[in-house]
Amino acid sequence: MEKIKIALAGNPNVGKSTLFNQLTGMKQHVGNWPGKTVEKKEGSFKYKGNEFDVIDLPGNYSLTAYSVEEIVSRDYIVNENPDVIVNIVDAGNLERNLYLTVQMIELGANLVLALNMNKFADEKGFNIDTDKLSELLGIPVIKIEAVDKTGFNKLMKNVLEVSKSPNDVSGRIEYGHEISEHVEQLEEIINKNISTINAPSSWTALKLLEEDKEVVKKIEESQNGQKVLSEVKKIQKHLNDVFGDDVDTTVTDARYGFIAGLIQESVQKPKIDKVTRSDLIDRVVTNKYLGLPIFLFIMWLTFEITFTVGAPFQDLIDAGFSGLGGVISAYLGDGFLSSLLVDGVIGGVGGVAVFIPMIFLLFLMLSILEDSGYMARAAFVMDKVMHKLVGLHGKSFIPMILGFGCCVPGIMATRTLENEKDRFLTMLIVPFMSCSARLPVYALFVAAFFSAYQGWVLFSIYLLGIVVAILVASLFKKTLFKGMSSPFVMELPPYRRPTVKGALIHMWERGYLFIRKMGTVILAFSILIWILSSLPVGVEYASQGSITGHLGTVIAPVFAPLGFGDWQSSVALIFGFFAKEVVVSTFGSLYSVGDDGGALSAALQGTFTPLTAYGFMVFVLLYIPCLATFTAIRRETNSWKWPLFSAGFSLVIAWVAAFIIYHGGLLLGFG
Amino acid sequence: MITTLNELKTGQSGIIISYNGKGELRKHLMEMGFVRGSNIEVKRIAPLGDPMEVKIKGYSISLRKEEAVNIEIEVT
Known part of the structure; x- marks a missing residue:
């Protein structure tokens, strides 16, 4: 029997994803539309012996060429010619929702109209005559509730009928x-x-x-x-x-x-609009005086939950990988294979795997914020700051805040931005937010060189990251993204209680992509760096005699003008690409002091002065997105161009900043 | 009284007379219901003075004042 091809279409925030999840369950696949960074969701299900393939089209208000999403949707309708399109419509917001419906009818789509969220419409006092509407449009109109599957039988019955005998809508739409x-x-x-x-x-x-x-x-x-x-x-x-x-x-x-x-x-409709629950909530949440404090509190809470609840799991995974490494070393002894597995695979993949709990929790929090409708309010409250400061959309604030915890979730959170250019620009500046992995590096250097001013030095580094992000953003706005308008037009949907199923599915589908990437790109990079550190045969891992060591020696002169031209620093920076905190452990092994913090401080005091130490910290702050961030940018932009560009320009910026600090410091007599 | 949308205070409402200018954003907003004759009400203004939230065609949307300047309103 032939499969029936259906597509879901509708405005954003009308319960399209909920309907999709209810229909397909976990039988779904998330990818990208070919050549686009727009998410494509496909799935399948059975109804009364018929097999259905279903595609969730991007949420659109219209089918003009305003956004990539709109073009994707209409190209799909024209070229793939689905048997039926289920057009989900917010019953409480019919007028605007029907605009898309009219455009799809113009395009010749075979529609079934699913009126969703009828409870909200009832609350508003709307009384919709579905039979009349169906008669006027010439397509079936069915009331459903996507959250609890009300009306699904009737909906599917109509979908099946319409797939066999298409609607006749000729001459229905009148323009005068x-x-x-x-x-x-x-x-x-x-x-x-x-x-x-x-x-x-x-x-x-x-x-x-x-x-x-x-x-x-x-x-x-x-x-x-x-x-x-x-x-x-x-x-x-x-x-x-x-x-x-x-x-x-x-x-x-x-x-x-x-x-x-x-x-x-x-x-x-009632003559006078009733005051809704959303209205009452908004009076508090976007209040002139309470709006900002509430926003900051919710951001803090998201941050806290992501990193605090995640921490024990992170330690668990870390301990698990260390344990695994120990077992493998003990079992295989010192040798080629053991080193490959322990130093290369476990060191590399394990270093990134520790982010998994955090990423899942973050996505859970983000789905809740998004599904509840608060995300739109946060953007509303923050838009002026972001617009004036960096010329970005209010929503860009969230990825940047998250970057302080870890840039990987920060990059992934850019998904909530609709405008592609906004997304790219935000991704380019998120890595300048000083993530928690950089903290061990600062902690080491601050303790060794700035014991009297620890707090101030640390604060200045964080601040510098923010300043650089703002400068870079305004620079790119004038050059690379010239003419980018990033208008702020955003619907403020009514608040809704997020469903557990919806939040979990969101979390899983986004988190899973990260896990899959770890198994491929990150593994490959880890092995590459291991090979470079182990060759030529017989050399001690990552010593000056290894290729990495040679590389460190060769590139060291590049850092000489910055005041840290020794080969150890260069090697530490190369390994820092893995994960920035690895800089610390690399110094440990290069100076042969292991985990002994005191001895490491002493060794560093022999190489660095306070001035070069500060320059080194700034360099670590800015120099390159770590491997996990790099991979995240690659995935989110669907190209190698952006991560490579991000790495390239941040290297230049880091070098210039460290140069200014070193030579400025020398001039001021801090040598 | 005729004025532009950005001049309206919280709670004021009116009818759209015209949407001046050109460009994609204008087209987009018109497709979202900012057409001639639509009722529009200013629900609130963000804590920092921009953007503004308006109610049109029964739903809430926010836009910056720099865009609202282009929308002419007959205050009711």
Whole structure:
């Protein structure tokens, strides 16, 4: 029996993911749309002996070419031609939700309308006549509750029916006589001249009149394209004269006009809006005086839970890997294989595996914040700060705060940003937030050189990270991301109680990607560094005679102008790429003092002066995203370009900053 | 009285007369319901004075004042 291909579509925050999870359970797969950084969720399920493949389309308000998500969705509808599209609609917010519905009907999609969250609509006092709405639109309209599967049987029954005998919606949508007439006229011209477009020609006609960039481009590229476009110009001019506005605006007005008519006939609304629970919560949460303190408290709580609850598990994993290493060493003795497994695989992968509990907890917290609706309020409260300071969206604040704990979850939290450029820019500055893995390095140097001013020195390093992030962001805004507007337009959805199932699925699907990456990219890097540290054969692991040692010796002169041109520092920095705290243990083994902190301090005091020590700390703060962060950037941007770029420019910045500190210090007489 | 959206105080409401300017953001907002004749109410302004939250077509959305300048309102 042939599988039935369905897609879920709808506005953001209407319970689309909930419906998807309820339908597919854990039988789902999360990936990316080809060549895009937009998440693609696929799954399958059975209903009454029929097999369904289901795709969760990105949440969209419309199908113009405003965002990558919108283009992905409409390309899917045009090219993949799913049997049925289930359009999930917020019953309490019909008017705006139906705008997308109208656009999908224009595009020739075979729809079933699922009215979700009817309880909210009831609360608002709405009375929706689904039969009437169905009759007017020419598609089935079914009331459901995605959270508890109410109405699922009826929904699936209709999906099945519509997959066998598609809806007939011809002539349902009315834009008024004037527009309809000219759309038809253009439609004929397109039919005569263009044969290479999959989409319905009425849709193409409408989009051409609206000056949709993507569609105009496609027509330009096809034969006879110019002929069609010159007709478009004529019609546009005519409509412009008639309506006194651009066609774009006129068509949008017309769609909303049609929707207003639908609502008029099928929905009864109370005259005065009732005060909702969300309203009451918002009066406190976004209050002029309480808004910021509440935001800071919630951020602190997220941070606390992620790192405090995660810590014991982290220690457990750390102990587990150390134990495993011990067992392997004891069993295999000192040798090639033992070193590969212990120093290479366990050292590398184990160093990153300790982040797993933290990452899972963080994603749990983030899903709760997002699903409840608070994330939107946080962005609302913080937007002005972020906009003025770094020219970013209010939501960028969260990844940056998280970066202080660990940059990996910080990078992953950029997923909550809708705008791709916002996402990339935020990813580039998150690594400058001083993560907790850098703290052991500072602790070592501060204790050895700045015992009298520990707090101040530490504080200055953290502050420097923030300052650099702000400077870098404004630099990139003027160059790399020039012309980036990152407008702040965001829906503030009603507060909702997050479901346990939803939060757990979110946590798992995002955390799992990290685990899978550890098994591939991080393992490969770990083995590479191990090989470099063990060759040539017979050399002591990571000594000056090894390739890594040679590398350290070769690149040491690069650091000489910064005041730490010895080969040990260079090797420590190379290993710091693994994880920044490894700098400490590398110094330990290079100076042959092991875990003895006092002896290590003494050894460092022989090599560094307070000035070069400070420069070294700054260098460690800025110089490169660690392997795990690097991998996270690779995964989130879906390309090698960004992590490599991030590594490259942060190296330059670190070098310059350390240079300024060293030579500035010398000039001021701190030598 | 006719004014622009950014001038409205918390709790004030009006009807959209026109949305001036060009560009993608304008188009996007119009598709989200900022069309001529829509009712709009200022729900609140962020603690730091920007952005603002408005209610339109029965839902809440936030936008910066720099965009709200383009939206002409007949205050009701």
